[in-house]
Amino acid sequence: MLAGRTLILLAATTILGGCVVWKSDYDAVKAQNAQLQQQVEADRAQIKRLQGAITYTINSDLLFAPGSWEMNPNGQEIIAKFADRLAAQQISRLLVTGYTDNAPIGARLRAQGVDSNQALSEKRAQAVRDFLISRGVNPSLVAARGMGEADPVASNSTPAGREQNRRVVLSVPPA
Numbered sequence: 743m744l745a746g747r748t749l750i751l752l753a754a755t756t757i758l759g760g761c762v763v764w765k766s767d768y769d770a771v772k773a774q775n776a777q778l779q780q781q782v783e784a785d786r787a788q789i790k791r792l793q794g795a796i797t798y799t800i801n802s803d804l805l806f807a808p809g810s811w812e813m814n815p816n817g818q819e820i821i822a823k824f825a826d827r828l829a830a831q832q833i834s835r836l837l838v839t840g841y842t843d844n845a846p847i848g849a850r851l852r853a854q855g856v857d858s859n860q861a862l863s864e865k866r867a868q869a870v871r872d873f874l875i876s877r878g879v880n881p882s883l884v885a886a887r888g889m890g891e892a893d894p895v896a897s898n899s900t901p902a903g904r905e906q907n908r909r910v911v912l913s914v915p916p917a
Contacts, residue, residue: 798824802840802866802908809851811865813873821873824912829878836884838874839911840867843904844891864888870910 805817813821828836840863847856856862864887871886896903 797911797913799909799911801905802842802910803905805870805910806866809848811856811862811869813869818873821870822877825874825877825879828874829880832880832883834883834914836874836879837913837915838867838870838884838886839913840864840870840886840888841893841907841909841911842866842891843894843907844898845904858890860888860890862888863890866910870912 800817800820804820805813807814842859842863844859847858847862851857851862856865867886867888871884874884875881891898891907894903894907895909896906898904898907
């Protein structure tokens, strides 16, 4: 009987011996797991930033006089600061996108051949693109497009909303 108990005790010790984990080993694995989790979260955040592209939005009223696509001195100063930082180290493509509100095109613009908000947004985006290039931005890495009144960020039913919708967005699109 004593031999049987000894055998059971020996078997139990052997089986349970495989389950023993030193606290210091457990704490080390736990710390390593926490570090890996932080790295995964940091990687997710980086991927999200890259997927969303990098954008810089400027209210068109700061760049252009109402009903115009020619940049005013204040607008040139704003874009010049951006261009000066970008031109020195540009490696990525840059997209200039113009947007308008939904207000109808006035007679003065129609007389200049601009008959839609789409055309006005294209001219504004192109004006910003041309100014960026004049400040040293690589012309092969910058493109312009107009979206007109598409993709509003606010309601066009109020003056404040229309003001938000009149904008130029400079973005580094995802690869």
